Structure formats: structure tokens, C-alpha cells
Ligand code: ADP
Ligand code: MG
């Protein structure tokens with residue numbers, strides 16, 4: 001018994017269901033669910049789905065089909081014919097079908113769909129009869145079939161590459177149609193009369209013969225199989241492939257093909273087609289939202305050829321407010337649609353994106369899927385659905401991806417700067433947030449300019465799936481046409497990109513590389529700023545700012561995260577300002593405070609000068625003198641950070657970088673230093689030269705400095721304890737954790753602990769206090785340290801994994817030189833990902849696990865955290881949770897993302913233990 005390749009649906013039944021997405025694709029599985037599930041049984045035109053396994057077979061077997069497929073298709077078609085009382089290819093009463101693509105995960109517009117298959121010179125008369133003599137409609141359907149079929153099957157699937165955009169067959173046919181409209185004085189496609197359309201079909205056919213050297217197939221079965229093959233071929237089309245790369249969809253998945261009875265939204269003014277969302281995907285509001293077109297077929301809405309009308313009052317916007325809503329023109333159908341969308345949302349317990357068609361006042365459902373949404377909408381919907389008790393809190397937390405959360409932390413235009421400006425043009429707010437950049441007019445330019453490090457805004461009349469890479473590269477997208485469900489809006493929403501569409505007043509002049517809006521003209525390379533939340537476009541480069549603090553829904557959402565997560569979330573912060581920011585974002589302490597920070601950047605002149613004195617000192621006495629001068633600066637800095645985190649732990653790392661990093665190179669600075677030290681320039685140069693190392697990253701740094709110069713560690717440790725003592729006396733609640741870096745053996749740590757213990761006693765005496773709450777521990781960043789962690793934990797009270805260095809030394813990859821080879825490693829699949837971005841769980845992860853295991857064996861209550869860059873990366877955070885760390889630490893802006901990722905790690909763990 002062979003495999004089953006075809007699954008039917010229709011007439012209140014279905015062989016498939018929503019759970020079969022891998023086999024039937026998202027579209028096929030959801031059509032089956034809508035048609036057959038006992039609590040839905042929605043009006044879905046009958047059809048059948050050819051599985052993704054056939055696609056795989058097709059590519060593995062030189063584009064041929066498995067035995068038995070043809071028979072299964074024939075049988076399924078017979079089933080549909082029976083339900084419909086029509087026959088495919090019957091000249092008297094023909095059945096027409098669409099051939100639709102559908103992968104496991106939706107790839108909007110990236111693959112092909114062909115409508116009106118089965119329409120031939122022979123069946124035309126039958127269809128006219130069926131439609132009650134509507135010849136106009138039939139020839140409109142026929143010309144659409146010819147256009148789609150010649151483009152998708154005869155050109156694209158046949159691998160024919162047109163010279164340029166203009167010479168593709170579709171463009172050539174569109175030109176013929178444009179000319180005909182002009183001759184007849186027609187404004188819209190729908191103004192063409194039956195005789196015009198008839199003539200058009202004939203013109204199309206001869207053009208196809210001329211360009212593609214083949215006849216348009218006038219045989220139903222040839223059309224059907226041509227369509228099926230073309231959908232499979234479109235899985236490997238250029239657009240689909242590049243979309244898969246961006247979205248990380250595996251090539252092996254393949255697409256399914258759904259063959260479905262046609263229903264006609266283009267039968268006249270009692271017919272229509274549309275797209276809607278059960279909630280507003282732009283901001284998450286719980287309001288039915290959508291667009292429709294009277295007398296049109298499906299692709300017209302998404303393609304943006306005509307401006308769609310709002311389905312209800314709520315969906316109205318500035319540019320379409322004059323148009324009549326579906327609710328007004330077809331109140332009964334609207335009510336039915338409204339009811340169905342309600343049921344669908346309850347059934348799927350998530351926002352649905354639906355496609356519908358109305359044929360002569362009868363409503364049909366053509367698609368539903370979980371709707372894409374941007375970050376702000378995702379958070380809002382999750383919190384709303386939680387309140388509505390539609391979902392539980394675990395589910396709510398899984399509804400927002402860390403990437404979507406990131407969108408809420410993204411910049412907006414500084415309201416003050418914005419208030420001072422007038423928008424030059426307004427459009428639909430399709431993707432929120434602000435963006436500023438230089439204007440380009442093609443996807444190709446967007447990619448190139450972005451490569452040069454420029455921030456670009458891609459301006460198009462309309463985007464199409466060919467533009468995806470440019471859209472990706474651009475900071476924001478601005479289009480003149482299209483609605484909230486247009487291609488640009490859909491794709492931008494999926495990526496959380498700032499996007500404005502449908503700026504009716506914007507005129508793009510591709511040839512002149514400029515656009516105009518009112519009396520303003522903007523040329524390529526000019527700066528514009530977009531407010532994607534309002535839909536406003538401004539000239540020039542406006543100031544940006546971060547908006548996350550005032551967002552109440554976000555704060556509530558994160559509180560729910562906190563009620564689930566077990567990992568602590570700390571931050572890497574070197575200044576009180578960063579520490580305060582991180583506190584606002586919910587950080588529970590500092591996981592890494594780097595003392596050397598005070599020697600870089602603003603305000604670093606004085607301490608840096610003293611540090612340099614210390615570095616080039618020759619004798620202990622000289623060094624001590626310099627350290628004494630440096631001491632108050634170090635203490636002040638540390639005190640500020642501990643105070644900002646009052647009550648929470650602050651991990652302070654002792655001086656880490658090799659000293660030569662601080663040697664001055666500027667002659668004026670050298671001279672000043674020599675003078676201060678009272679030595680000659682020559683002497684200074686030779687002392688500086690002595691610090692040179694050939695491999696400084698593995699040289700005299702970290703604890704090694706403390707071993708050779710104990711007074712350097714002593715000064716820092718004293719600063720830490722005195723800062724804490726002073727805070728205690730001020731009634732605060734300090735909790736420093738002293739962290740020794742670059743340790744590879746427990747004896748190094750013992751050496752430093754002796755210094756710490758002595759200074760601790762001195763400080764207690766000096767301040768007359770009994771105790772300062774603190775810990776003494778180490779960074780685990782050298783592979784050897786992970787292996788001898790058992791011994792290290794006898795001295796260390798805590799470990800903090802420095803995964804940047806652990807990765808560098810574990811792989812033997814120099815962090816600063818990976819640019820030369822790592823891209824090839826990824827391209828060739830030698831490594832699945834950049835191990836400096838996400839923890840290499842197989843190797844470096846093993847070191848981490850070994851270290852934790854051995855460390856905790858020696859000291860049960862050993863505190864373990866991570867302070868490497870990975871601490872803010874969701875997959876690594878999940879790993880840290882799974883191996884039992886106590887906390888992760890990341891930059892302040894990643895703290896909210898880490899809170900979500902930590903909550904999701906708990907939920908995923910629960911699912912693993914108890915599969916649903
Ligand atoms: P995509 O995956 O690109 O959205 P679809 O397969 O959904 O492609 O087809 C695009 C549009 O074609 C649909 O939105 C729908 O309006 C129209 N369409 C597809 N199949 C049918 C059908 N059987 N009857 C009427 N319209 C259809
Ligand atoms: Mg669709």
C-alpha cells in the first residue's frame with residue numbers, strides 16, 4: 001500500500017486538519033480545518049491538497065511524480081465534481097479551479113497561484129450559461145487565466161529569464177491591456193466591455209505565441225498539470241529562495257498544492273473579494289479590520305491595482321474614507337463574515353488573517369491563518385487575550401517573540417523634534433516606530449547603500465515580492481500605493497519594520513530618481529524621517545529617542561514574564577546611568593561592572609593619566625604613589641554603581657585588559673607623563689616598549705596582573721569595601737561581589753583571596769563595622785578553569801561565565817579576526833551559527849556544564865551566572881536556564897528581552913517534560 005498523496009475537503013467534511021501543516025502546508029491544513037471541523041463547517045469551496053511529500057519527490061526524482069498520483073488527483077477531482085454538480089472540462093457545465101501554493105509556514109506572495117483553470121474556448125460558453133449570460137465576467141476570467149498562466153507556467157516555471165523587467169510576458173500583456181483601456185477611454189479594468197475583453201484574449205494569445213513560441217494550452221488537464229508543476233517549480237523560484245534564507249525556512253520542507261473550486265468575486269457588483277484580520281495587526285486593538293474590492297478577483301486586493309475599500313467604519317483611514325464599506329453595501333454578508341471571524345478566533349484562540357470572496361451575495365472562506373503582527377500589536381494582543389481568558393499566561397508569553405519585543409524598544413522620533421515639523425505627506429501606518437535615512441528608489445540600491453553602512457529608506461510606487469532583499473536592507477519602507485494588506489505592509493509587519501504605505505499624494509519618478517509630494521521634491525540620497533506609527537513623512541533627519549519607558553502594556557507583559565521565569569536577569573553596566581536604565585528595564589543586579597571602564601571616554605582624562613603613571617612605574621614605591629592618587633576615582637565610580645543597584649548584587653571585575661592597552665601613543669601625552677614622573681622621554685619610551693606583548697589577549701592581564709602587582713588588586717578591593725562601608729553608613733544596602741578574571745587555577749585565586757581578606761579586616765576596623773555583605777568569586781573564561789572548576793569552587797563563592805573568551809579560547813578562534821573565515825564556515829555549513837553570537841552548545845556548552853557540575857559538587861550553594869555577550873541572546877538564555885544557572889547578565893537594552901526569553905525557557909521546559 002502506497003502513501004496517500006491527496007487529501008480532499010468540502011461539503012462539511014475533510015480528510016485533513018489543522019494539525020497536518022507539515023504535510024498539507026498551512027493553507028491546505030487550515031482549509032481542511034475550516035471545511036471539516038465539527039465546530040466550524042464554514043462555507044469553503046470544495047477541493048483537495050497534494051502533499052508536500054510530492055514536492056520533495058518531485059525534486060528528488062528529476063521533476064517527476066510518484067506513481068499513483070495521477071489517479072488520486074483524478075479521484076479527488078471526481079469527488080469535487082460530485083459535490084458541485086459540474087465537471088472539469090465539461091463544455092456545458094464546467095468546473096473551474098484554482099491551483100494554489102502553500103508551505104508549512106506562510107511565505108506571503110513568494111510562490112504562485114493560478115486562478116480560473118479549466119477555462120478554454122470550449123468551456124467558455126458553458127460558463128456564460130452558468131453565470132446567467134454574463135459574458136463580460138467570463139472573458140474577464142479568461143484574460144486573467146491567460147495572463148497568470150503564461151507568466152507563471154509558460155515563462156517562470158519554464159525557466160525563461162526575460163531580459164529585463166519590461167520584457168516579461170506579463171508586462172507585455174499588461175501593456176496591451178493598458179493600450180486597449182486608453183483607446184476605449186476606460187479608467188478601470190472593470191470598464192472594459194465584453195467585446196473588448198474577447199479581443200484582448202485573442203491579442204494575448206498571439207502575443208504569447210510570438211514571444212514564448214508556444215500556444216496557450218486550451219485543454220483543461222494540460223492547464224491543471226501545468227499549474228501543479230508550476231507551483232512546485234515556484235518553491236525554487238528566486239523570490240521564494242531568498243525569502244527562505246531571510247526567514248530561516250529549510251529548503252527541504254517543500255510546498256503543497258491545493259486545487260480548489262473557483263468562486264467568483266468578479267461576477268458583478270453583488271460580488272467582491274477581500275482580506276481581513278480578526279484584530280488590528282498594526283496596533284493589536286481587538287477590532288475587526290479589513291479591506292475589500294467589489295467586482296474583483298483575489299489577487300487585485302493584495303496587488304494594489306485598485307484602492308481597496310474598508311470593510312467597516314473602524315477600518316477607514318484618511319485615504320479611503322470616502323469609499324463605501326462592506327458593512328453598508330452588503331450588510332447581511334458582512335454580518336455573516338463578522339460572525340465567522342469571531343468563531344475562527346475562538347476556535348484558533350489567536351488572531352486570524354482571513355481571505356474571503358463573495359459570489360453573488362454568497363460568502364466563501366478561502367483562507368485563514370494566524371495573522372502576522374508587529375511587536376507592539378503582539379504584546380497588546382497577548383495581554384488582551386489573557387484578560388479575555390482566551391489563553392493562559394504561559395501561552396501569552398509564547399505569543400511574543402524576543403525579536404518582536406525588541407521592536408518596542410526601538411527608537412521613535414523625538415516628539416519635540418517632530419512637533420516642530422510638518423509632514424510633507426501622509427500614508428497608512430503599516431509598521432510602527434520611527435526611522436530616518438536617505439532615499440533610494442530600488443531594492444538593489446537599498447542593498448548596496450546599506451552595505452556601505454548607509455541608513456536608507458526604500459521608496460517605491462508599490463513593492464512586490466522581488467523587492468524583499470531591499471526591504472530587508474532598508475531602515476524603513478515608503479510606498480505610494482497599496483493598503484494595510486498590501487505586500488509592503490505584510491512583509492514589513494512580519495519583520496517589525498517601520499513602514500508607511502498608500503501615500504496617495506506621493507508621486508514617484510523612477511527615471512528622474514526623485515519623488516514629489518505637494519510642492520516638495522525629494523531626490524535620491526536626500527534624508528527623510530518616517531513616523532510609522534502615525535503614517536507621517538518628514539523632510540530631513542529628525543532626532544530619534546527610545547520610547548519603552550512609558551509603555552504600560554509592555555511593563556505589564558514583563559511582569560507576567562517575571563512571574564514565570566526562574567533565571568535572574570542582571571545587566572552589564574559600567575556607569576550609574578546605565579545601571580539606572582537597567583533597573584527601569586527590570587534588572588536585578590549588575591552581572592558585570594568593569595573597573596577599566598573609567599579609563600575610557602568622557603571624564604577619563606584624569607584617572608587615565610594616573611593609571612598610566614602606575615603602568616610605567618618601575619618600583620613598588622612609584623606604583624603605590626600612583627595607585628594612591630587613583631584610588632578615590634575608582635572608589636567613587638564603584639560606589640555610584642552599587643548605590644544605583646541598592647539592595648541588588650553588583651559583580652565588580654578587577655582590572656582585566658593587558659596594561660599596554662593604556663600606554664599613550666600621542667607625543668604630547670607622552671611628554672606630559674614623562675614630566676610628571678620626572679623621567680626622560682627616552683626612559684619612558686623604553687618602559688612602555690617593555691610592556692609590549694606579541695599576544696596580549698593571552699598575555700599579562702587579569703589575575704596575572706594581580707599576582708605580579710598585588711598592590712593593584714589591593715587598591716581595587718579596598719575601593720570596593722570602602723565604597724560599601726560608606727554606603728552602609730549612609731543607610732544603604734550594598735552587596736558587592738568581587739570577581740577575579742582570567743583565572744585558570746585555584747592557587748591564583750587563593751593568592752588574591754589572601755589580599756581580599758586582609759583588606760576586608762582593615763576596612764571593617766577603619767569604619768568600625770562588623771560585616772559587609774559580599775562574595776568573592778571568579779570568571780570562568782579559560783577552558784582549563786571549567787575543567788578544574790571543582791577545585792576553584794573551594795575558594796570561589798560564585799562563577800560567572802565569560803563566554804566571549806571561553807568561546808575564543810575553546811575554539812581557538814581569535815574574536816577580532818573571525819571576519820576572514822567565519823562567513824565561509826557558515827556558508828559551507830561547517831558551523832551552524834556564529835558561536836560568538838549564540839553559544840555553541842555542543843562544545844563550549846559542554847565546558848559550561850562540566851564547570852557547573854564540578855563546581856556545585858564542591859560547593860552546593862555556588863552562584864552561577866553568565867556575563868558574556870550571549871547573556872542577551874534568546875537561544876543562549878534558554879541554554880543557561882537548562883543548565884541551571886542562577887542568572888544571566890546582558891546590556892541594559894536587552895534586559896526585557898532576557899526576561900521574556902527566561903520565561904519562555906521555563907515554558908518550553910514544561911512542554912518537554914509533559915508533551916501536549
Ligand atoms: P497567496 O498564498 O499568495 O495568498 P492564494 O493561494 O491565497 O495565494 O491566492 C491568492 C488569491 O487568489 C486569494 O487571496 C484568493 O482571493 C484568490 N483565490 C485563490 N483560490 C481561489 C478560488 N478557488 N476561488 C476564488 N478565488 C481564489
Ligand atoms: Mg492567500
Ligand code: MG
Nearest residue numbers: 741781802805
Ligand atoms: Mg575576558
